[in-house]
Amino acid sequence: MSAHPKTHGLYDAQKVWRDFPILAREVHGRPLVFLDSAASSQRPRSVIEAVDAYERQHHANVHRGVYQLSQEATAMFEHARERVRGFVNAASTREVIFTRGTTEAINLVAQSWGRNQLKRGDEILLTALEHHANIVPWQLVAEQTGAVVKVVPMDRRGVVSIDDVAASLTDRTRIVACAHVSNALGTVLPVREITRLAHARGALVLLDGAQAVPHQAVDLAELGCDFYAFSAHKMYGPTGIGVLVGREALLEAMPPWQGGGDMILTVSFEKTTYNELPFKFEAGTPHISGAVGLAAAIDYIESLGLDNIHAHEQRLLADATRALLRVPGLEIIGTAPDKAAVISFTLEGIHPHDLGTILDAEGVAVRTGHHCAMPVMEFFNVPATARASFACYSRDSDIDALTGALARAREVFF
Amino acid sequence: MDLKDLYREVILDHNKSPRLYGKLEPADSSADGHNPLCGDRLHISVRLDGDRVSDLRFEGKGCAISVASASMMCEAVKGKRRDDIAHLFHEIHTVLTQHDAPVPEDLGKLAALSGVREFPVRVKCASLCWHTLNAALERSAATVKTE
Numbered sequence: 004m005s006a007h008p009k010t011h012g013l014y015d016a017q018k019v020w021r022d023f024p025i026l027a028r029e030v031h032g033r034p035l036v037f038l039d040s041a042a043s044s045q046r047p048r049s050v051i052e053a054v055d056a057y058e059r060q061h062h063a064n065v066h067r068g069v070y071q072l073s074q075e076a077t078a079m080f081e082h083a084r085e086r087v088r089g090f091v092n093a094a095s096t097r098e099v100i101f102t103r104g105t106t107e108a109i110n111l112v113a114q115s116w117g118r119n120q121l122k123r124g125d126e127i128l129l130t131a132l133e134h135h136a137n138i139v140p141w142q143l144v145a146e147q148t149g150a151v152v153k154v155v156p157m158d159r160r161g162v163v164s165i166d167d168v169a170a171s172l173t174d175r176t177r178i179v180a181c182a183h184v185s186n187a188l189g190t191v192l193p194v195r196e197i198t199r200l201a202h203a204r205g206a207l208v209l210l211d212g213a214q215a216v217p218h219q220a221v222d223l224a225e226l227g228c229d230f231y232a233f234s235a236h237k238m239y240g241p242t243g244i245g246v247l248v249g250r251e252a253l254l255e256a257m258p259p260w261q262g263g264g265d266m267i268l269t270v271s272f273e274k275t276t277y278n279e280l281p282f283k284f285e286a287g288t289p290h291i292s293g294a295v296g297l298a299a300a301i302d303y304i305e306s307l308g309l310d311n312i313h314a315h316e317q318r319l320l321a322d323a324t325r326a327l328l329r330v331p332g333l334e335i336i337g338t339a340p341d342k343a344a345v346i347s348f349t350l351e352g353i354h355p356h357d358l359g360t361i362l363d364a365e366g367v368a369v370r371t372g373h374h375c376a377m378p379v380m381e382f383f384n385v386p387a388t389a390r391a392s393f394a395c396y397s398r399d400s401d402i403d404a405l406t407g408a409l410a411r412a413r414e415v416f417f
Numbered sequence: 418m419d420l421k422d423l424y425r426e427v428i429l430d431h432n433k434s435p436r437l438y439g440k441l442e443p444a445d446s447s448a449d450g451h452n453p454l455c456g457d458r459l460h461i462s463v464r465l466d467g468d469r470v471s472d473l474r475f476e477g478k479g480c481a482i483s484v485a486s487a488s489m490m491c492e493a494v495k496g497k498r499r500d501d502i503a504h505l506f507h508e509i510h511t512v513l514t515q516h517d518a519p520v521p522e523d524l525g526k527l528a529a530l531s532g533v534r535e536f537p538v539r540v541k542c543a544s545l546c547w548h549t550l551n552a553a554l555e556r557s558a559a560t561v562k563t564e
Contacts (some may be wrong), residue, residue, distance in 0.1 A: 355480075356455050360423065372456070386457070386479075387455060
């Protein structure tokens with residue numbers, strides 16, 4: 004990726020910034036500089052208004068009533084499903100299952116597919132840079148089935164190599180579950196090649212796309228993976244809703260995970276028949292306003308253009324990396340050549356939590372801690388890092404605010 | 418919100434040059450403290466003489482608040498009786514958690530930690546060492562949490 008793509012002149016970050024009302028607020032008397040979008044991004048006015056309009060005008064339960072409101076709510080909910088399908092180029096809306104988020108989507112696969120398919124000695128292959136959400140569900144199902152969790156190593160840059168993936172695959176590997184983009188390091192994984200290698204050995208592939216979908220175009224037909232999971236709140240949508248896209252034949256064969264309303268056709272106390280896809284996996288009343296907000300978030304992203312967002316963020320990443328490396332004692336953790344706009348770092352002599360507090364006093368919001376990736380922290384032998392992450396609304400001035408706040412931290416401590 | 422209230426000179430000094438840092442071997446009792454939220458880890462070892470803590474050391478990694486708090490705590494409690502330590506713990510806990518509580522005069526250097534209460538998410542950083550010392554004194558070998 005070129006550091007200065009041509010789109011720079013066309014992308015008006017200031018205009019995008021103005022689309023997000025919360026960014027205009029102050030924190031501790033300072034203008035807010037929000038650099039924690041990798042944890043949860045903010046919402047544009049259009050998403051807030053879409054959810055608001057739904058709540059004010061259209062709400063009723065979905066798939067149930069014959070009255071007007073229920074039909075409107077159902078149409079909006081199913082429209083959102085179609086928007087999601089198109090956004091990631093899934094084959095059919097039957098493959099698009101709404102969940103509470105990425106975490107629930109991975110748990111769904113681990114429990115519905117894994118618990119029924121995995122046998123003692125089968126292998127679940129993860130990588131060394133996974134988020135806890137893509138580790139713990141597999142450990143749980145491994146305990147339940149006697150399967151074994153194996154881990155593909157990474158190098159000192161935070162890169163997972165194709166050769167190491169190939170070397171870690173065996174005839175017992177049943178599924179490869181890996182991040183598309185690392186939340187702690189920013190590494191973009193070679194997921195198409197990983198998928199090809201895994202399929203060649205007869206293993207399925209689940210990709211944790213939570214950190215990928217807001218930053219780059221994702222085409223599932225091209226990736227070829229079997230399961231893809233992501234969350235709305237990291238892509239300018241509401242919290243509490245996410246998506247599992249799964250290959251239809253696999254989903255058909257999988258038993259329901261949770262039981263309740265909406266996932267059934269008929270229920271008697273003797274026997275229940277299950278609803279068809281995708282409803283089989285959506286027990287209970289779903290997060291309807293969340294789906295409406297997610298659809299609005301997709302509209303918003305597409306109005307900016309993911310390629311434009313990507314180019315903008317890559318330019319910020321290059322500029323921020325250069326600026327941060329000029330800060331004395333600063334070390335960037337995660338230096339893969341192909342990275343999303345996420346920069347984890349440590350500052351010699353100042354613990355990340357002290358940094359977080361000092362930056363906050365300057366109005367700069369960064370994440371500090373283990374980023375729900377404790378094995379990654381252990382690998383780099385740090386208790387925690389500070390992490391600045393960029394989004395479509397991030398501006399050049401945010402980098403200046405960050406380096407200014409870091410200089411302030413050095414003043415306080417040295 | 419004034420950073421100078423949190424990062425007072427004495428705190429920065431104890432962070433940079435922690436007192437009584439290390440491990441007593443042999444020790445009469447010890448305990449490990451862990452704050453899972455931020456990954457802070459702390460080991461405290463104590464030597465007892467009757468109901469008096471005749472000597473103690475701490476070691477571990479953490480933020481400036483947790484290191485300084487442990488360092489100042491060790492200085493403050495060394496040579497003190499259990500009752501006096503329990504009294505100090507009560508006082509420091511009150512100062513850390515109650516917004517308007519007056520700062521008792523007998524806290525000495527520890528009074529520097531009173532600024533932490535303006536930063537609620539950092540209170541656990543300052544209190545971890547006290548919980549850990551308590552555990553060591555109760556001869557509990559278990560890992561302590563600030564939860």
